[in-house]
Amino acid sequence: MLSHCPLPFPPESVVLLGHGGGGQLSSELLHNVFLPAFSNPLLQALGDAAVLPMGQRRLAMSTDSYVVKPLFFPGGDIGRLAVCGTVNDLAMMGARPEYLSVAFILEEGVPLARLQRVVDSLAGAAQEAGVLLVTGDTKVVERGHGDGVYLNTSGIGWIPGGVGPTPQRALPGDAVLVSGCLGDHGMAIMSVRDGLEFDTQIVSDCAPLADLVSRLLAVEPDVHVLRDPTRGGLTSTLQEIARASHVGIEIEEKAVPVRPAVASACEMLGLDPFCVANEGKLVCIAAAERADALLAALRSHPLGQEAAFIGTVVAHHPGTVVARTPFGTRRVLDPLLGDPLPRIC
Numbered sequence: 001m002l003s004h005c006p007l008p009f010p011p012e013s014v015v016l017l018g019h020g021g022g023g024q025l026s027s028e029l030l031h032n033v034f035l036p037a038f039s040n041p042l043l044q045a046l047g048d049a050a051v052l053p054m055g056q057r058r059l060a061m062s063t064d065s066y067v068v069k070p071l072f073f074p075g076g077d078i079g080r081l082a083v084c085g086t087v088n089d090l091a092m093m094g095a096r097p098e099y100l101s102v103a104f105i106l107e108e109g110v111p112l113a114r115l116q117r118v119v120d121s122l123a124g125a126a127q128e129a130g131v132l133l134v135t136g137d138t139k140v141v142e143r144g145h146g147d148g149v150y151l152n153t154s155g156i157g158w159i160p161g162g163v164g165p166t167p168q169r170a171l172p173g174d175a176v177l178v179s180g181c182l183g184d185h186g187m188a189i190m191s192v193r194d195g196l197e198f199d200t201q202i203v204s205d206c207a208p209l210a211d212l213v214s215r216l217l218a219v220e221p222d223v224h225v226l227r228d229p230t231r232g233g234l235t236s237t238l239q240e241i242a243r244a245s246h247v248g249i250e251i252e253e254k255a256v257p258v259r260p261a262v263a264s265a266c267e268m269l270g271l272d273p274f275c276v277a278n279e280g281k282l283v284c285i286a287a288a289e290r291a292d293a294l295l296a297a298l299r300s301h302p303l304g305q306e307a308a309f310i311g312t313v314v315a316h317h318p319g320t321v322v323a324r325t326p327f328g329t330r331r332v333l334d335p336l337l338g339d340p341l342p343r344i345c
Contacts, residue, residue: 023275048092069343074191074202088282092209160221164222170313176283179283183273198264213226228278233274234256238283247313285313
């Protein structure tokens with residue numbers, strides 16, 4: 001039985017690219033179409049992966065699809081992206097990723113050399129992440145009915161005892177940390193799309209984060225929230241956490257690390273780097289008294305050397321994220337309605 005009836009759509013309503021961007025349109029699609037149809041307690045937790053009880057143990061399971069354009073970009077490609085995206089979703093639940101599946105949807109006419117390059121990259125990323133690819137599938141669509149290569153990956157991993165980060169656990173007074181510079185992935189895609197060039201090459205941050213998370217949890221098993229700010233970037237991620245935990249979040253704008261080249265590219269394109277996707281960064285929310293130890297743990301890892309403390313969870317303005325600007329003013333960080341950078345993951 002459905003928990004509630006979905007809102008009706010006007011007859012002319014259609015799916016838009018923005019529905020896949022991680023912003024307000026994505027949220028509306030999720031809450032108006034998918035959740036009413038599939039409502040159950042495991043799904044409604046809305047973590048980066050589902051947490052499934054298995055006797056005395058807990059299993060994390062995640063699935064994701066990848067339609068990035070172009071297939072190859074500075075710092076990665078669709079094969080590496082698919083592995084990193086899925087293992088990172090498992091890691092955000094505190095799980096150690098172990099097994100993957102992959103499904104290839106191929107367009108007729110794709111050069112086999114290009115497909116081999118994707119497969120080799122995927123295999124290399126899986127080895128780097130320490131996971132085994134144990135099952136898969138291949139489908140081919142007619143020429144002109146796809147875009148070369150689409151991938152779907154699913155992953156599973158075990159969650160250690162005493163570990164349980166979820167979007168609902170942020171508490172007033174908690175510290176908010178990020179593991180490094182934001183916006184690299186989205187801007188790397190834009191740097192090679194449609195002939196757009198920037199003065200400095202921007203490289204995607206695409207990387208598996210399980211080892212970084214393990215180092216965090218070794219210092220503090222009771223991390224309250226872990227999320228990777230992919231589609232919709234930091235803004236959408238913090239908004240989701242604030243709403244799920246019924247708290248407010250306040251950040252210092254100047255404390256958020258962004259590379260000068262990314263900031264310049266975003267300014268040129270009229271984008272907010274806080275809304276640009278990442279594929280190798282995480283947001284960590286934990287008790288304030290553990291912030292220094294967690295920050296040191298992040299910075300001790302190659303993927304966390306630019307980690308920073310960016311803000312605090314507060315009790316007031318629940319569901320809202322506020323940034324204090326370098327000019328002493330405050331601005332509300334609202335998720336974008338659609339997606340200014342479609343097809344980046």
